[in-house]
Amino acid sequence: MDKLSPQQRHNNMAAIRSKDTKPELIVRKGLWRRGFRYRLNHKRLPGHPDLVLRKYRTCIFVNGCFWHGHHVTIASDDSEVQNSPCCKIPHTNRQFWLAKISRNQHRDIDEQQQLARMGWHCITVWECELKPKLREQTLDSLAYTLNHIFLQNHEFRYAEEVLLPNGMDVAAERKERN
Ligand SMILES: [Zn+2]
Secondary structure, X not given: OOOOOHHHHHHHHHHHHHHOOHXXXXXXXXXXXXXXXXXXXXXXXXXXXXXXXXXXXXXXXXEOOOOOOOOOEEOOOOOOEEOEOOEOOOOOOHHHHHHHHHHHHHHHHHHHHHHHHOOOEEEEEEXXXXXXXXXXXXXXXXXXXXXXXXXXXXXXXXXXXXXXXXXXXXXXXXXXXX
16 A cells, blocks of 8 residues: 655655665675675764775765765865866856855865774765776775775784884894894
C-alpha cells in the first residue's frame, strides 16, 4: 500500500538522492571491491565526511565540481575569477554564485583543517575524476594513497615505540653499523 502523497514521495526521493549521490556510490563500490571497509557520513566529525576509514585514519570527501568550485580561484575582491572545465560559474546571478561557491570552498578548507588537527588524513575525490574514462585510474590511485597512509601511520608508530624509550642507543647503533 502506498500511503505517500506525490509530494512526500518527491521529498523522499530527493532525500535519497542527496544521500547517495552517484559519484559517492562509485567511490564506495570501488573501494569495497578493493577490500576497503568504511563508515558513511560520520555525523560527529567536522564536515560529515562521505566515507570514514578508521583503520587508515582517513576521511574521504566526494565533491561535486560545481558546488565546491573545483579548480576555481575566487579572489576576495571578486576581481578575477578563473573558470575551470568542470566548474563554470553562471553569468546570470554571477555574484550570488561566486559568493556561494567561495563560501563552500572556505568551509571545505576549514573543515579539513579541523580534521587534520584531530589527526585525520583527508582525501578529496572530485566528480570529474570519476568520469568513466578516468574512474578506475582514480580508484586505483585512491587505494594506493590509502595503503601509503596506512604504512606511514604504522611506521610512525613503530618508530615511536622503538626510538622513544632509548632513542640515543638506537641512533648510536645505527651509526656504528654504517
Ligand atoms: Zn572537477
